[in-house]
Amino acid sequence: MSEMKQIKNLKEFSTSADRFEGASLLCPGCAHSIIVREVLNATNDDLILSASTGCLEVCTAVYPYTSWDASWIHIGFENGSTAVAGAETMYKVLKKKGRLKQPDRNPKFVSFAGDGASYDIGFQWISGCMERGHNMMHIVLDNEVYANTGGQRSSSTPIGSSATTSPQGRVSYGEKRNKKDMVAIMAAHGIPYAAQVSPNKWRDMVKKIQHGFAVEGPVFINAVSPCTTEWKFDPKDTMHLADLATDTLVFPLYEIIDGHELNITYRPKNVIPVEEYLAAQGRFKHLFKDEYKYLIKEWQDRVDEKWAHLQRREEARI
Amino acid sequence: MAFDKMELKDVEVWDGNYAAAQALRQAQVDVVAAYPITPSTPIVEGYAKFTADGYVEGEFVMVESEHAAMSACIGAAAAGGRVATATSSQGYALMVETLYQASGMRLPIVLNVVNRALAAPLNVNGDHSDMYLGRDSGWIQLDAFSPQEAYDLNLIAFKVCEDHEIRLPCMVHQDGFMTSHTAQGVNTLSDDAAYGFVGEYKPMNDMLDFEHPVTHGVQTEEDWHFEHKARQHNDLMTKVIPKIQAAFNDFEKLSGRKYNIVERYDMDDADVCVVCMGTSVETAREVALEMRAKGIKAGVVGLRVIRPFPFFEIAEALRGVKSIAVLDRSSPNGAAGMLFNEIAGALYNADTKALLSGYIYGLGGRDLTKKHLVDLFNELQANADAGKVTTKLQQFIGVRGPKLAYL
Numbered sequence A: 001m002s003e004m005k006q007i008k009n010l011k012e013f014s015t016s017a018d019r020f021e022g023a024s025l026l027c028p029g030c031a032h033s034i035i036v037r038e039v040l041n042a043t044n045d046d047l048i049l050s051a052s053t054g055c056l057e058v059c060t061a062v063y064p065y066t067s068w069d070a071s072w073i074h075i076g077f078e079n080g081s082t083a084v085a086g087a088e089t090m091y092k093v094l095k096k097k098g099r100l101k102q103p104d105r106n107p108k109f110v111s112f113a114g115d116g117a118s119y120d121i122g123f124q125w126i127s128g129c130m131e132r133g134h135n136m137m138h139i140v141l142d143n144e145v146y147a148n149t150g151g152q153r154s155s156s157t158p159i160g161s162s163a164t165t166s167p168q169g170r171v172s173y174g175e176k177r178n179k180k181d182m183v184a185i186m187a188a189h190g191i192p193y194a195a196q197v198s199p200n201k202w203r204d205m206v207k208k209i210q211h212g213f214a215v216e217g218p219v220f221i222n223a224v225s226p227c228t229t230e231w232k233f234d235p236k237d238t239m240h241l242a243d244l245a246t247d248t249l250v251f252p253l254y255e256i257i258d259g260h261e262l263n264i265t266y267r268p269k270n271v272i273p274v275e276e277y278l279a280a281q282g283r284f285k286h287l288f289k290d291e292y293k294y295l296i297k298e299w300q301d302r303v304d305e306k307w308a309h310l311q312r313r314e315e316a317r318i
Numbered sequence B: 001m002a003f004d005k006m007e008l009k010d011v012e013v014w015d016g017n018y019a020a021a022q023a024l025r026q027a028q029v030d031v032v033a034a035y036p037i038t039p040s041t042p043i044v045e046g047y048a049k050f051t052a053d054g055y056v057e058g059e060f061v062m063v064e065s066e067h068a069a070m071s072a073c074i075g076a077a078a079a080g081g082r083v084a085t086a087t088s089s090q091g092y093a094l095m096v097e098t099l100y101q102a103s104g105m106r107l108p109i110v111l112n113v114v115n116r117a118l119a120a121p122l123n124v125n126g127d128h129s130d131m132y133l134g135r136d137s138g139w140i141q142l143d144a145f146s147p148q149e150a151y152d153l154n155l156i157a158f159k160v161c162e163d164h165e166i167r168l169p170c171m172v173h174q175d176g177f178m179t180s181h182t183a184q185g186v187n188t189l190s191d192d193a194a195y196g197f198v199g200e201y202k203p204m205n206d207m208l209d210f211e212h213p214v215t216h217g218v219q220t221e222e223d224w225h226f227e228h229k230a231r232q233h234n235d236l237m238t239k240v241i242p243k244i245q246a247a248f249n250d251f252e253k254l255s256g257r258k259y260n261i262v263e264r265y266d267m268d269d270a271d272v273c274v275v276c277m278g279t280s281v282e283t284a285r286e287v288a289l290e291m292r293a294k295g296i297k298a299g300v301v302g303l304r305v306i307r308p309f310p311f312f313e314i315a316e317a318l319r320g321v322k323s324i325a326v327l328d329r330s331s332p333n334g335a336a337g338m339l340f341n342e343i344a345g346a347l348y349n350a351d352t353k354a355l356l357s358g359y360i361y362g363l364g365g366r367d368l369t370k371k372h373l374v375d376l377f378n379e380l381q382a383n384a385d386a387g388k389v390t391t392k393l394q395q396f397i398g399v400r401g402p403k404l405a406y407l
Helices: A010-016 A031-040 A055-060 A080-097 A115-120 A123-132 A182-187 A202-214 A228-232 A235-247 A274-279 A282-288 A290-316 B016-026 B041-052 B066-079 B089-104 B129-133 B147-161 B191-198 B225-255 B280-293 B311-317 B338-347 B370-386
Strands: A047-051 A071-073 A108-114 A137-142 A193-197 A219-224 A254-257 A261-264 B011-014 B031-034 B059-062 B083-087 B110-115 B140-143 B170-175 B184-187 B262-265 B272-276 B298-303 B305-307 B323-328 B355-361 B394-397
Touching: A031 A055, A031 A137, A031 A202, A031 A235, A047 A055, A047 A080, A055 A108, A071 A080, A071 B066, A080 A108, A080 A123, A080 B031, A080 B059, A080 B066, A108 A115, A115 A123, A115 A137, A115 A182, A123 A137, A123 A182, A123 B066, A137 A202, A182 A193, A182 A219, A182 A254, A193 A202, A202 A219, A219 A235, A228 A235, A228 A282, A235 A274, A261 A290, A274 A282, A274 A290, A282 A290, B011 B016, B016 B041, B016 B110, B016 B147, B016 B170, B016 B191, B031 B041, B031 B066, B041 B059, B041 B083, B066 B083, B066 B089, B083 B089, B089 B110, B089 B129, B089 B225, B110 B129, B110 B147, B140 B147, B140 B225, B147 B170, B147 B184, B147 B191, B147 B225, B191 B225, B225 B305, B262 B280, B262 B311, B272 B280, B272 B338, B272 B370, B280 B298, B280 B370, B298 B311, B311 B338, B323 B338, B323 B370, B338 B355, B355 B370, B370 B394
Parallel strands: A047 A071, A047 A108, A108 A137, A137 A219, A193 A219, B031 B059, B031 B083, B083 B110, B110 B170, B140 B170, B272 B298, B272 B323, B323 B355, B355 B394
Antiparallel strands: A193 A254, A254 A261, B011 B184, B140 B305, B262 B298
C-alpha cells in the first residue's frame, strides 16, 4: 500500500523535506524547488524521478554534486517522461520476475519538466506516456517561458508577455498567441487524473499529488511556477505572485478525473482583478501604455470566460 | 521461471531478423522498447510475439518514435535490467541524440541496426549510411555478414556490453534485406546453453535499488566533461577488444563457431585484397577464390568489429599485401570513404608499402556483382604490377552514366 504523509501545518512541511536537498543552483525565489519539495513530501514511498533539460535539471545535478536523495535520471530536453516510463516498465518486469532487491517497496515514478519541455519539444513523448498507461506522474513546472535558455517564448507563454523571441517593441506588444490548454489536452487522453496546482495552495497540491499517487495509471499535473527572472518581480514576492495567479483565476485550480469529471478545487473568496497580476510583473509592463490597455480588458474577459467554462463543465459533470 | 522454453532444431531456417529475435528471446531480455521501421521491424515483432506466446518473460513497449524507443531503453537500463531494441535508417537517424546519451551514461543496451540507406531520396534497401552515422557515438559496433552471425553476435553482444568492466551499449549490424530477409540455415544453441553463455544480468548503479539512490545523466562543464569522455574512450580503446576476444573464445568452445576481431580469408599469401563489411564479404570471398584459379593471389578482409576500430588487428591482417581496395557502402559526400580513411590511418605508420584505393558501391541496395569484383581484383593486380595506383584513388562502381572517379 502507498504510504502518504500526514502533514499538519506549513512549519512541519517546511522542515520535513529530506529527498530534495536545499542546496541547488536555482535562482533565489525560484518556485521550482518549492513545488518539488511539496511533491516529494507528499509520500514516504520510494521515488524514481526524472527531469527534462531545463532549470531544474541544470541546477540540481552538476557533477560531482546532486541535490537528489532519490534515484533520478536526466536524458534530454524532450524525453524525461519516457525515461521514467522505461524505468517503470523495468520495475514491472523485475517485480514479476522476483528480481527486485527490495521487493516489498511501492515506488512512485515521477517526471518533472518545464513548459518548454512539456508543451513544445516533449509534447509527443508525454502524449505517448499518457496514452500507453504507464503508472507514472508527469509534472510541468510551468513558468510560461524558456527560462533556462534566457527567456524565449514557448507555447505556454501567454498573450501580451514580452519574451526574447516575441519581444515588445515600438510596433509590437509581444507574444501574440494565447497559452496552450495542456491540462485539457492531457485529460483528453482519458487518463485517470489531471490537475492544475500552485505552490501557494500547498494543501490542495498535496491532496492532488496524493490522489495521483493513489490511482493506477498516468497522471498529469500542471504546476504554476512564478519565475522571478523572466516574469521580472522581486525574488521575495514569489508566493505573492502565486497568490495573484490563483486569486485572479489566471491559474484556476481544478482536477479532471478519468478525462471527464471536472472539479474546481479552489474558489477565491475575493477574486482579484487580472490587472493586478499583470501589473506585478515586468513582462507585462508595456501593456499599461495607453495603446495596449485594451489588451488588459481582453485578458480579464478571457479569464472570466475560462472560469465560466470550468464552472459549466463542473456543473454538467462532463 | 514463468516462461516456456522452445525446442529448436540443430539447424533452423531463419532470416537475419528472426535469428536476432531468437537471440533476444534466449537472452531473456527484460524490456524491449521499439518503433517499427523497414527492414528491422520483424526483430521487435518477433520479441513481441515470443512475449505474447509466453516464451519470454519481459515487456514489449511499442512507443511513438525511435527517439522515444531509445529514451525508454535508457530509462529501463538505468533502472537495472537487460534491454534491447532494433531500428534502421531514418529511425536510427532520429535516435542519434539518445545514442550518445546511452553510451555517456554507460548503459549496456543491445541495438540491432538493420542497415539501410538514408533519405533523400527515400530508399528502403541496404547500404551502410546509417551504420556510419553512429560511428562516433561511443557504442561498440559489431557487424554480422549472415543470419547465423546475426544470431551469434547478439548473444555475444550482451555478454560483452553488460560486463561490469565495459558497461557500454553495443550495436549488432546486419545488411537490410540481404541478411535481414534472406533465410538461411542457422545452427542454434539450446535455450539453456544460450542463456548460460549470456549469463544473468548483474545490475550496477541501478535506480531500482532503493537503498542506494543514484543520479544518472548529470551536467558536467569544462571542469569534468573532458575527463568523462576521455575515460569512456580509454575503456573503448583498451578494454573492449580483449573482452570481445574473450567472448569469441568462449563462444567457440560452446558452439564450435569461431569469430575474429578482423576476419581474414585467403590472406596468408595474398598480394591483393579487398576490405569490406556486411554481405559483400561473402561475395568477395567467392570471387577471390576464382581469381586464385586465374593466378591472382587474392584475399578478403572483413571487419567484424567496427567500433572500437581494430587498428592493430587491421595492420596485422594487411601485412605484406601489395595492393588493397577498401569498399565503402555509403555516399562519402565530399570526402574519402569512412572505411578507406580508417584503413589508411591504421596503415600509415605500419610496416607496409601497400597501395591503397577506395571504391564506393551498392548505395540504396544496388547489387555488388561478381563481375564488379573481378574487374576490381584485376585493377588491384595492375596496381601491384605497376608499383603504383593506376586509377583514381576513389572510384564509384555499379553506378549508371559516365564513370565517376576522384582524387
